[in-house]
Amino acid sequence: MKHTISVQVENKFGVLARISGLFSARGYNINSLAVGETEDPEISRITIVVHGDESVLEQVTKQLNKLPDVIKVKDFLNSDIIKRDLILIKVSANKKVRPEIIEIATIFRAKIVDVAKESITIEVTGDEDKVSAFMDLMRPYKIKEIVRTGVIAIERGGK
Numbered sequence: 001m002k003h004t005i006s007v008q009v010e011n012k013f014g015v016l017a018r019i020s021g022l023f024s025a026r027g028y029n030i031n032s033l034a035v036g037e038t039e040d041p042e043i044s045r046i047t048i049v050v051h052g053d054e055s056v057l058e059q060v061t062k063q064l065n066k067l068p069d070v071i072k073v074k075d076f077l078n079s080d081i082i083k084r085d086l087i088l089i090k091v092s093a094n095k096k097v098r099p100e101i102i103e104i105a106t107i108f109r110a111k112i113v114d115v116a117k118e119s120i121t122i123e124v125t126g127d128e129d130k131v132s133a134f135m136d137l138m139r140p141y142k143i144k145e146i147v148r149t150g151v152i153a154i155e156r157g158g159k
Contacts, residue, residue, distance in 0.1 A: 002031075003057050004083060004153050007046040007064060008071040011037060015069045019046060022063055028052055032085075034150035043071060049151050080156045086125045086149040088113065089135065092142040093120040101141055108134050119144055 009015045016035060023030055032049035050057070057075065064073045093101050098120060105112060105122050108130065114121035124134045128151065135146065 001054060001077070002049065002051050004076040004081065004151060005048045005050070005057075005061070006072075006074045006076065006153060007048065008038065008073075009044050009046060010069040010071065011042055011044045012069050015044075015067075016046065018067055019048075019064065019070075022060055022067075023048070023050060026056060026060060028056075028060070032150040034152045036152075047150070047152050074155075076153055076155070081153045082156060083127055083151050083153045084125055085128050085131045085151050086123065087131055087135070088121055088123055088147045089138055089143060090114075090119050090121045090145040091138050092118060092144060094118060097141055101138070104134070104137050110134065 007019060009019070020030060020033070028050050030048055030050055032047070034047045035044055037043070038045050054077075061073050061075055064070055091101060093115075098115075101120055101122075102112065105124075108124060108126075110122045110124040112120060113123045122134075122138075124131055131148075135143070
């Protein structure tokens with residue numbers, strides 16, 4: 001089962017290493033990891049996406065809560081959340097195929113962020129399925145490079 005976990009931590013050196021170490025020590029591969037400051041520069045939010053058994057991830061969550069720099073842990077499994085991923089994708093694009101690529105980008109509400117003689121770079125934001133679908137449509141044009149942020153998530157409403 002896929003879990004999106006939000007961990008609020010004190011913004012200190014080594015915290016990320018300790019948290020990722022908990023997952024790797026239990027044989028979990030982290031599918032996505034995004035870290036950034038919150039509205040308080042002393043606190044960072046780590047968003048982790050992993051596949052795993054609920055009971056084992058419950059244990060990991062309990063152990064995360066015991067770490068000294070961890071403020072709050074939330075598994076979004078049964079929560080109503082907004083999730084977003086961002087990619088920058090550089091695709092080969094000569095004059096002949098550039099209009100086709102721009103049309104696909106427009107359909108996906110993506111942004112063209114750079115145009116060069118033989119390539120185009122596009123920013124795509126959305127859920128994982130949207131981002132993956134866009135990448136699939138770009139493969140025939142020869143993807144030169146992809147940079148991906150990882151998933152970020154927030155609960156809907158006033159929570």
